[in-house]
Amino acid sequence: MGRTIYVRQKGTNMRKLKCHQISGLTVQEVLDEFNERSEEFGISEHDILSVSAMPPTLGSKLATPKGTTDPKVEVVIVYWANE
Numbered sequence: 001m002g003r004t005i006y007v008r009q010k011g012t013n014m015r016k017l018k019c020h021q022i023s024g025l026t027v028q029e030v031l032d033e034f035n036e037r038s039e040e041f042g043i044s045e046h047d048i049l050s051v052s053a054m055p056p057t058l059g060s061k062l063a064t065p066k067g068t069t070d071p072k073v074e075v076v077i078v079y080w081a082n083e
Contacts, residue, residue, distance in 0.1 A: 017049070019078045023060060023071035027053045030075040047080045 020041070024030035031051070038044070053075050061068040 014082075016081045017078065018081045019076055021058060022075050022077070023056050023058050023062065023073070024075065025062065025069070025072050027073050027075060030073065034075070034077065042081070043077075043079050048077060049080065050076075050078045052076050 020034070022030050022034060024033070034041075053073055056071040056074040058071070058074060060071070062071050
């Protein structure tokens with residue numbers, strides 16, 4: 001889930017502060033998948049401002065090879081975006 005949080009002016013380029021909330025079974029699993037797909041999201045490492053982990057709040061189920069399960073963790077990644 002992505003959200004636009006704040007817009008600021010940097011030189012002549014408008015940049016938006018956005019976040020991704022990602023649910024998973026472990027923090028490491030979520031971060032590994034995010035790192036594999038960060039280019040797909042258009043996020044580079046120098047744009048990331050913070051990464052935090054907390055108990056899940058989204059209320060969605062996760063698909064696993066053995067069926068569905070409840071997430072154990074939610075990771076929030078806050079980053080600068082040009083679009």
